[in-house]
Amino acid sequence: MGSMGNLLVKSEATPSADRLTRISRQIGENTQILTEGLHARGLSAPSYEAEGPPDFPLTGSDAKTLKARQQVLSLTKELRDLVLGPREALKLMALDIVNYVPLHAIYTFRIAEAVPQTGSISYEDLARQVLKVSGYKIPASELRRVLRLAMANNLFCEPELGHVAHNCTSLVMLEDEALASWVGLYTVDLFLPVGNTVTAMQKWPGSEDLTETAVNISYSHRDTFFHHTQSDATRAKRYDLAMRAHGSREGFDVVHTVESYPWAKLASATVVDMGGNEGHVSMAIAEEFPSLSFEVQDLPGMRCEKTLGEVPAHLANRVKLTTHDFFDEQTTVAGAYFFRHIFHAFPDKVVVRILKKLVPALRQGARVIINDVVLPAPGSVSLMEERTFRLLDVLMKTVCNGREREVGDWKTLFEEADARFAWQGAWKSSGNLWFVEAVWDDDGGEKMAPWPLNP
Numbered sequence: 131m132g133s134m135g136n137l138l139v140k141s142e143a144t145p146s147a148d149r150l151t152r153i154s155r156q157i158g159e160n161t162q163i164l165t166e167g168l169h170a171r172g173l174s175a176p177s178y179e180a181e182g183p184p185d186f187p188l189t190g191s192d193a194k195t196l197k198a199r200q201q202v203l204s205l206t207k208e209l210r211d212l213v214l215g216p217r218e219a220l221k222l223m224a225l226d227i228v229n230y231v232p233l234h235a236i237y238t239f240r241i242a243e244a245v246p247q248t249g250s251i252s253y254e255d256l257a258r259q260v261l262k263v264s265g266y267k268i269p270a271s272e273l274r275r276v277l278r279l280a281m282a283n284n285l286f287c288e289p290e291l292g293h294v295a296h297n298c299t300s301l302v303m304l305e306d307e308a309l310a311s312w313v314g315l316y317t318v319d320l321f322l323p324v325g326n327t328v329t330a331m332q333k334w335p336g337s338e339d340l341t342e343t344a345v346n347i348s349y350s351h352r353d354t355f356f357h358h359t360q361s362d363a364t365r366a367k368r369y370d371l372a373m374r375a376h377g378s379r380e381g382f383d384v385v386h387t388v389e390s391y392p393w394a395k396l397a398s399a400t401v402v403d404m405g406g407n408e409g410h411v412s413m414a415i416a417e418e419f420p421s422l423s424f425e426v427q428d429l430p431g432m433r434c435e436k437t438l439g440e441v442p443a444h445l446a447n448r449v450k451l452t453t454h455d456f457f458d459e460q461t462t463v464a465g466a467y468f469f470r471h472i473f474h475a476f477p478d479k480v481v482v483r484i485l486k487k488l489v490p491a492l493r494q495g496a497r498v499i500i501n502d503v504v505l506p507a508p509g510s511v512s513l514m515e516e517r518t519f520r521l522l523d524v525l526m527k528t529v530c531n532g533r534e535r536e537v538g539d540w541k542t543l544f545e546e547a548d549a550r551f552a553w554q555g556a557w558k559s560s561g562n563l564w565f566v567e568a569v570w571d572d573d574g575g576e577k578m579a580p581w582p583l584n585p
């Protein structure tokens with residue numbers, strides 16, 4: 131019971147000692163489902179061995195298996211915390227910040243590159259290799275202390291005393307540049323801002339200004355996070371690669387965007403993909419829905435010959451990459467305006483401003499389609515899911531005074547932007563992102579019959 135939520139779930143008045151057994155039995159039952167799934171597909175269990183699979187093997191499975199996995203993840207945390215006891219669990223939660231030091235060191239000193247892909251290396255030789263690949267002269271004793279903490283978190287291993295080797299997790303950092311950049315983004319770029327979030331809340335309570343954030347305090351400037359990121363080539367590249375890793379996180383894959391909206395109902399419309407980056411989302415939808423056309427708008431900095439040339443020839447007449455700043459008035463008249471992963475990075479008043487800028491181009495029946503996070507009601511989803519979205523919500527506060535939103539918050543944004551936006555609702559059928567939609571009704575919003583959308 132407790133696993134499905136937190137605040138709304140009433141705790142037992144005096145929980146019986148059997149509670150622990152009950153949770154562990156549920157863990158056992160759900161683990162059994164996973165084991166059967168592995169057997170049925172002839173797969174072995176995940177492990178930390180260097181040759182082990184870098185991803186849990188059943189991620190693309192049926193709903194029952196996926197739910198069992200979510201249950202195991204939530205219940206094991208619950209059992210762990212209960213067995214620790216609240217006092218000790220709290221101490222460990224606070225102490226957890228130290229676990230980021232090895233991650234930071236591994237990224238900065240390029241330790242994954244310095245350790246040989248097979249076999250092992252002594253700490254002294256590792257110090258020499260680190261100097262070679264990263265230029266940093268770090269004593270063996272310091273590498274040892276950070277790496278031994280990393281190993282206590284199942285990152286690298288020490289097969290023979292005094293010798294470091296890769297395991298499956300550390301190899302991922304070597305082989306997956308996007309994931310390594312994800313680690314870099316959080317440890318190099320965001321560690322200070324995370325630490326300054328409360329200071330920003332004290333300095334600018336409730337601010338909706340993009341330049342009154344923990345990033346501004348940490349880096350002593352009044353630029354937006356976006357400009358801060360773009361102002362340094364290394365940082366910009368790290369951010370772009372990290373976003374790729376984010377896009378491939380479970381539940382955030384573009385396949386959910388393609389499958390969860392009834393795109394065919396837009397017939398032969400043009401969809402303007404606002405802040406559509408290099409067009410990867412539009413291209414994925416265009417592949418599946420051959421009657422649709424896309425105009426992918428983004429800032430000039432996102433356009434160069436290389437990216438323009440990356441639209442495959444068979445899509446070139448239906449997917450156009452153009453430049454447009456969404457703070458300027460929209461000039462393209464289209465059937466739909468699509469915002470994926472855009473608005474959570476902006477405070478409410480800025481989102482309203484962006485929506486208003488669409489108005490000159492909107493014609494009767496034009497759609498605004500948002501594909502973004504919708505916050506669950508507290509306690510309505512598993513603790514794992516809840517934590518994913520609450521983390522993103524607080525992170526948005528840290529970097530840009532943006533926020534994740536509940537369904538009612540999205541509706542309010544449209545109401546504040548213009549009464550002619552007729553609310554169509556919000557839904558999610560797969561993945562982590564929801565669809566939120568409004569239709570432009572020149573006659574005044576409310577009278578427009580809702581489109582029968584929920585697929």
Ligand SMILES: C[S@@+](CC[C@H](N)C(=O)[O-])C[C@H]1O[C@@H](n2cnc3c(N)ncnc32)[C@H](O)[C@@H]1O
Pocket residue numbers: 356373377404405406407408411427428429432454455456457469470471472
């Ligand atoms: C988080 S990415 C989302 C990209 C894409 N929609 C997706 O779902 O993968 C945000 C995008 O918004 C773009 N962007 C930021 N500010 C913008 C602006 N003022 N006008 C147009 N695009 C902007 C960025 O360049 C970036 O490509």
